[in-house]
Amino acid sequence: MALKIPIIGAVAALLQLGMALAARGETRFQLATSADFLALPVLHLPAAAVIGVLAALSAGAAAWALHRARARAAIGIGVKAILGAAFALSFLTWVGAGRDSVIPLVTILSSALALSVPLVFGSLAGLIGERSGTINIAIEGQLLGGAFLGAVVASMASSPWVGLIAAPLAGILVALLLALFGLKHRVHQIVVGVVLNVLVLGLTSFLFSTVLAHNPA
Structure with missing residues (x-):
C-alpha cells in the first residue's frame, strides 16, 4: 500500500514522456477572459519542452515518494498535488499542441471547481x-432527489431559499x-x-414528464 503513490507517479511520468515525444509545435494558454479587469496576454509555450519539464517533475516527485515509502515515513499531500497538477498540465499541453485554438485555462479551472462541488458533497x-x-450507495439518489425537490419547491414558492431548505428533505427521506x-x-x-x-x-x-413538462412555469 505504501508503494501505491510511487508507482502511480512513475506511470504518470512515463505517460508524460510519451506525450512529450508525440507533441509538436506550440500550445497557447489563455490566462484571462474578456470580462477580467486585468487582461493577460495569451501564453505561447513549446509543447514538447513544457511536457518534458513536467515529466521530470513527476519523476522527481515519484522518486521522493519512493524514498519516503522505503523509510516508512508519510509521503505528504504535497507530492500528490504535484503529481496531479503536473499530469493535468501535461495533458492540456499535449492536447493543444500544434492547434490554432487556445486552451482557456481560467475557464477550465473555474468549471472544474464548480462541477466538483456535487462530487465533494457526495x-x-x-x-x-x-x-x-x-x-x-444511494448518494446519487439523494443528490438527484434533493435537486428535483429543491427545484420544484423553489419554483412553486418563487424563492430559491425555500427550495434550498426543502432540498435536504428528499435526501433525508432516501437515507x-x-x-x-x-x-x-x-x-x-x-x-x-x-x-x-x-x-x-x-x-x-x-414526475418530470407528467408534471413539470406540461407546466413550464
Missing part, C-alpha cells in the same frame, strides 16, 4: 456513512429508507442503495 456523505458503519431496509431489516446495503438509486431516478423522470 464523497463527504460516503465518508460519513463509512465511519458510521453504513455502506451508502431513512436506506436505514429502514439496510439497518433494521438487515437487507444487503449495497443492493438497497442500488435499488434506491433506480427508484429515485425513475420517480423523478416520471
